[in-house]
Amino acid sequence: MGKKGPSKHMKREMSPKFWPIHRKEEVWAVRSKPGAHRARVSTPLLVVIRDFLGLAETAKEAKMIIKRGQVFVDGKPRNDDRFPIGLMDVLTLPEADERYRVLPKHGGRFILHPISGEETGFKLCRIIDKTTVRNGVIQLNLHDGRNVLLTEGGETYDVNDIVKLSVPEQEITDHIAFKPGVRAIITGGRSQGQYGILIGLGSEPGGKRTATIRTPENEDVRTLASYVFAVGTETPVISLPGGN
Secondary structure, three states, X not given: OOOOOOOOEEEHHHOOOOOOOOOOOOOEEEOOOOOOOOHHHOEEHHHHHHHHXXXXXXXXXXXXXXXXXXXXXXXXXXXXXXXXXOOOOEEEEHHHOEEEEEEEEOOOEEEEEEOOHHHHHEEEEEEEEEEEOHHHOEEEEEOOOOEEEEOOOHHHOOOOOEXXXXXXXXXXXXXXXXXXXXXXXXXXXXXXXXXXXXXXXXEOOOOOEEEEEEOOOOOEEEEEHHHEEEEEOOOEOOOOHHHO
C-alpha cells in the first residue's frame, strides 16, 4: 500500500537557505507541516528550538521540550514539532522567560527578534485577499492563513492593509492602511529587512504594483508592493532590530 500525504522529511540540501542547519553532516531534515505559512518561507518548530535558539542539541531533545507544552505560538501552546513558524509569529517560552517575534533579515533570512511581555499580546497580519461570503459578510484572508469575518466595517479594509490582532483571541484592535506615509519593513526580494517610510506607490509593465521606501539613511528603495509590510503610522507599533 502506498503512502498517503506529503513526506514528513526533506533532504537537507533542499531546505530553505535561511535555516541555520548543517547541510552535509546529515541527509534528512524535518519538513514544515502544511498550515499557517508556506513551506519555503517557514521553519518547523523543531528547527526553531534546536537550531535558531539552541535550546536543544538533538531533534529528540527538541521534541521533548515541544511535547511538554513549553512553547507558545501566538498565545497558544503548540506540541507539534513540525508546526510552521513564519513572518510576524510571536514565540513565547514561559519557563525560559523568553519572547520573540519573527522578522525579516537581509539576505532572504528571518530572525527571532526579542520582544517585551507587552508585545506578546498582539500580532500584525497583512491582508492578502478580501472576499464577500454568505449574507454579505466580508472575509479578510491574512498572510498567516487566518480568516477574519466582518459583519460591518469591512469596506474600510483593502488588500495589503495591516490588521493588529490580539492573540490568542484573534480580535482586530487596530488597522494600518497601506498608503504613503506609513512606516514599513520589506519582507522579500533583494532589499529584504530594510525599514523606512513608504513614500510612493506605482506600477510596472504587466500590472505589478510597486512601492518605494525611504530608509533612515535617506536612500530610496523600490520593490514590489507585496513585499512591503506596514508596521505603523507615525511610529512602528512593534519593536524592530537596531531600535528603529
